[in-house]
Amino acid sequence: MSSSAVGKVLGASLLTTVGSLPVFLLATQSVPLRRELGFGEQRFGIAVAAFFTAASLVAIFGGGVADRVGPRVSTMIAGALSGLGGVGVALLAHGWLTLVICMVVLGSANAAHQLTANLAMSRSIPAHRRGIGFGVKQSAVPVAIVLAGLAVPTMTTHLGWRSTFWLLGGVGTVVLLAGLLAPGPTRSTAASARRAGLDAPPVKALLVVTAAIALGSAAANSMGSFIASWGFEIGLTPSQAGGLMAAGSALNVIGRLLTGHLADRRHGRNLPVVAAQMAVGGVALLAVSLPGVASYVLASLVAFAIGWSWPGLFLFAVVRIGREAPAKASGYVQAGAFFGGATGPLLFGVAVDAFGYETSWRIAAVVFFMAATLVLLSRRMFLTDLAARPPRVQLGYGGGRSRPRWTTEDR
Known part of the structure; x- marks a missing residue:
């Protein structure tokens, strides 16, 4: 696999990790988070379900959009949603309802990250290397679990649970900037194919x-x-x-x-x-x-x-x-x-x-x-x-x- 293809696989894996991370951060920090915001396990479960429900809906209806706008714009959208959701939790989540709204945004970001990674892989990785590429990409989810677990004894213990979401917002902003600075056209070649009959x-x-x-x-x-x-x-x-x-x-x-x-x-x-x-x-x-x-x-x-x-x-x-x-x-x-x-x-x-x-x-x-x-x-x-x-x-x-x-x- 060429160095360019390796870079694409690593980039897709990073997008997958960033998209998956919020719900694992929520899970590993559930005790201090629930104690501060004042709700129990049932409402916590609803917040987690909101994340996955939003991700499911956006994945179904957003795939066609990603095909039309291409990986660059899709990356920008994913980064913007992650940045908005991460900062939203860190800055605005002082009650259960606000947290749920922010998890909906982050669930949408997760879907956008996954779709972007899948699109970039399918268009940039040589056909005879895509199998291992998708294997590496899907191995990024366990990595997100590990990172969320490591956040507790490091950032959460010393800086509080909100610090992890501030960091998530910062990473989302970096993803947004990466999309803005990425070379190539903002619209994919699939747009012209759609006009000819997708x-x-x-x-x-x-x-x-x-x-x-x-x-x-x-x-x-x-x-x-x-x-x-x-x-x-x-x-x-x-x-x-x-x-x-x-x-x-x-x-x-x-x-x-x-x-x-x-x-x-x-x-x-x-x-x-x-x-x-x-x-x-x-x-x-x-x-x-x-x-x-x-x-x-x-x-x-x-x-x-x-x-x-x-x-x-x-x-x-x-x-x-x-x-x-x-x-x-x-x-x-x-x-x-x-x-x-x-x-x-x-x-x-x-x-x-x-x-x-x-x-x-x-x-x-x-x-x-x-x-x-x-x-x-x-x-x-x-x-x-x-x-x-x-x-x-x-x-x-x-x-x-x-x-x-x-x-x-x-x-």
Whole structure:
């Protein structure tokens, strides 16, 4: 990968980190924040939900806008929203309602950051390196979690929780300035393509993709949120459960990178791999439900390493067949991921209270299997659309290493 491509990947990863960071800052600093603003956990949950709801809506409806205005203007919008939201929390959040409004702005910024990163990657990274590029980009989310955790013993302890949002506002301003100073036209070449009739992906298939990743994210994020608690229930110490989480997170990052690398070595057939990874996640959660320490540890590591290594590949696969609207296509993926990530842990917690951990893990496994089925259904719909409506740019698909199994006709 050239130095220019590496720079683009790192820039996209930075955008992903900045966009994801606010909700993790909110989570890691919830105790001092709630104490100062005077509200309980229920209202705190609504504030988190507001972030993800705004992100989902903007991801769906903002993808087409990003395709039209291009990466430069999209970067400026993302930076402006992050700066406004970060400064808003630091300066104006003196009650719950104001905080919620600011989290809506920051959720919109998150969607704008993700769409911008996806658009820039699809237009700037060589096609044979985009798999690993999206793997690196999606590994930035665990980085955001780490940064939010480090903020507590450093900035929060000495300067208060508002200082972290002041810093976030400053970073957003830097992103805005980077967009302003970026070379190239402010409008993308996709605008002219739109005037000639935008070659867009099939919306029905994208809706199935949205449902699939929502279910997959719901199951995966439930695992990430509750796997340590279940470990403590079956006999692990808190430090052992924490060590398992750290090891699982490391394997998860390695899995995402390896998955992206392997995707670059074949021509398509990525969605069946995503479905297989989700199915492995479902089997692993069935094993996690068994109350034995050995099976729990092994199954948890498999769930992290394989069962949750698909986000980058899923995004890459959909963007690859996104035709001339990669941001619009990725918007459906991001919206589903935001929605599933927000609702999954909430519903899993309700299930634990009602049925216990064992049954809840089995329900999450079924959700994984449902997600895998929908991924395969969406692939069939994409293949049908490629045959009936070949894209402007010839596309190889169906697998194969030296050459693709199938190739679309020229138009």
